[in-house]
Amino acid sequence: MSAEVGPRVGVPSQSDAPPVEASERRRHDAPTRRPWTDRRPFDAARVEGGDPVAAAARRRTAWTVPLLRRAVLGDAVVAAVVVACGLVSLRQVGRDLGPTAVVVGALVSAAAWVGVLAAMRAYEWRRVGDGPDEFSSILRAAVAVVAGLGVVSFGLELLLPRRMVLVAVPVVALLTAWHRYRLRGWLRARRRRGGAPALRTLVVGDGPSALDISDGLRRAPEHGMHVVGVAVPDPAGWESADGWPPCLGAVAEVPQTVVDHAVDVVIVVGSHLAGPSLRRLSWALEPTGADLVVAPGLVEVAGPAVHLRPAAGLSLLHVERPSSRSGRLLGKAVLDRTLGSLLLLAASPVLLGSALLVRITTRGPAFFAQQRVGVDGALFTMLKLRTMVVDADRQVDQLVGLSDRDGLMFKMRDDPRITPVGRWLRRFSLDELPQLWNVVRGDMSLVGPRPPLPREYVDYHDSVHLRMRVRPGLTGLWQVSGRADLSWEESMRLDLRYVDNWSLAMDALILWKTARAVVKSSGAY
Template sequence: MLLDHTRVRLGSAAAVQVRTAPPRPQAGTPAWVGRYSLALTAVEVLAAAGAGLIVLAGRPETWSTSVPLPWVVAALVLAWPVLLHAEGAHSERVFGTGSDEYRAVGKAGFALLAVLGFLTYATGVDLGRELVVGAVPALTVVTLLSRVTARCVLRRLRTRGWCTKRVVVVGRGTAVLELVDRVRREHYAGMDVVALCVTPDDRNRVRGVAGVPVGGLDDVLAVAAEHGADTIAVTSASETAAEYLRRLSWQLEGTGIELLVAPGLVEVAGPRLHIRPLEGLPLLTVEQPRFAGWQRVVKGTLDRVAAALAIVVLAPLLLGIAVAVTATSPGPVLYRQERVGVNGQAFTMLKFRSMVVGADRQVDALRADNISDGLLFKMKVDPRVTAVGRLLRRLSLDELPQLFNVLGGSMSLVGPRPPLPGEVARYDTSVSRRLLVKPGLTGLWQISGRSDLPWEEAVRLDLRYVENWSLAMDTLILAKTARAVLSRSGAY
């Protein structure tokens, strides 16, 4: 996203002036935001009404109580969307983001439970266990599921160019072009770059490759007005740009245009970044990545338990694949290959053999057909792959024996791609950070395109995982892996 980009400097002191009287664009809230919020509100009201009706159906005597439960249910139908709005679940900022949106819904659910619990304790009125213990948690879950569905719909709309922000990117040429490339590649983020504003020295170079209008650093507001932009993204927050950013933020006051600023930290995001005020000065706090501690112990335990259960459940499938490999191609069932794991320790990775025996010795002869732009060797149509092996690769079934690696502790269910020793020998300092955690059976690379990914993109995803790992991220990756495998994108 916009905050995952390197620090740049925004030119000389002369370029730090923002034109004092440009046309002032007026960017109101996009129309789609109101419609999207209204649709979510309607779903939330229906969900609350449904939960309330279920409670009422189970308690026909409710009108005879001191506080009739139907009135409580009616209040619930009104209170639930209000709480969601109050917790920020209807803010444009969280729409489609995933974790922030779900967290807001969860907080609203806890708030509703707290309010009902307090009313029960303070007034002595029995609101009913069905309502407090049953309906409210169920309502929260249903709302979360509706948000997941809505997020999928929104991302699909954004891939078609709808429900997007019109963005002007500001900064030095190289950083601006990197951001444009990132936004265009991750189109589901809802950013439509309509213009760029760069330093004078970079204008000609950027204009030749950008594909959008290019202005100067002192033309930002005029460019935004001309192209109807509602967002300004500045690719640096360095000390030389402080005055520029201050003046730009003043100029944007009253325009409704959002200002986004990259912190200059690569692949560090999410819960590791915090704003900490120090005597009125806002400082960006970056927590150190967690490579040890109780969460790692939990991860290791869950990995081994899940791997053991998967091996038991998938035993018939594993046996069937083994028979198919043996019957269709001479050679061993399993392919053993040395890979490099956590802290550079070598281990033997297991896979179902999907190639002919001796395939490793044929790499040099096929080097001319290599389509990889990095350290890997990749071919879309590899003559070494057997007929059964091609099917196994398409469905990622050849990876299943790695469950034994997970059970043995040399791999994890989720992590970076396990590299070859030859790759590791050519790693630079930044790429070698992939070795700070155990390699995974699946990972961000698996759910983002697999073999279709450029080398730099695969490395970036692995580094993002290493820097921002959490149990919640692991759960999300595992949930998305099934969809990636079924789509068979990038599997060859």
């Protein structure tokens, strides 16, 4: 194939356009192919109305408008109800506020709250249902409202009731976050059932990379990306295990493929496209209405651990080391000791009652002490309520072949060593309560990877050792993602994801999900 790309029949040649790199070329004939550098790098004859951008906007509006309507309505109702309750409480302490003033105040507050949220980009369709960005917008909106009320009060010399500023605003923010959390759960549940539209996605890159990310997106439909196919350098050599995802064309045909298959998002993976090629693709996709997303080769690292920093005209990803988060480590230690002490105090009656029940129904001590591996491989003694017969450790070798878990972790759904009382304690995770003492002592954290046994730890391969770079926890990311129902590989992957991306906000979310999982007894045995 020559270095120059000939014009398509009936299309004027772009003599001043730079040649397309050889790596971007098709590997098979397609008479409708145009270079990415064309002013119109695709044939839009098959698009309704001939405008791909308008068609993409119509597809997106069909599902984003109802979603945004739900978000706006819920936010407005939250603000109106909270402010109305606050104004009614002011009437009870002698303020001269009639019913009309309460209604008007509630409506104005609802409109103002929605307006501030909109200014903080809380109604961008990409953020609604996203999670961290969405909650960040709500927090910034609450801070802006408090600051704005302070400025207005000072500038106009108004005496605003403190409860309306210092109580109502935080309550509105918390209830709004709860509403968005529920909305997010509703949206994800619909996507998992196939009842909610998803963004039609084309994955572009070398074969293995394209297949990996396609499989990942298929396993997580709640994220709202439906892979319609892939574009690879050599379509003739494309192979997949079950014929999915289909290959829709070569890399050089991406703009035309986007138009032909009504693609909303193009994800570029691997190293096949980079630098000038990637830039030209972004230009070529602009008239199609599709978004361009670049997936870095950095696996399972995201959120606060990754920062985008420009330098010398380049966009550089700075990956923060877990050990460099000294400020957050101190905050985590303070939270562990404080909250752990409070939880231990609150759980003392249940803990003592459970221990007494174990002691009077079975032979042996109520508590079970076991050597576990802590942070950086240090050994410590972990406490649990005894849920098995006294000589349970000596029976492991006889039962190891019956384990329900793959990998190094031994677990049985119908373990014959568990006592009747122990099975009940495990169902509600009451046997883990003594570990709050380990948290108070500093051996463990409230949230972190579960501490392994020494015999498991010595068989870890190098990457799994990294999960012990942080203090082991009473609960962790994989415990709230399936608990004992997950495979060994999936559990370790989630632990490593936590080590790379942990934050106090993530810890708070995991603690909340743990409480919910314990109440439902999901995955516990």
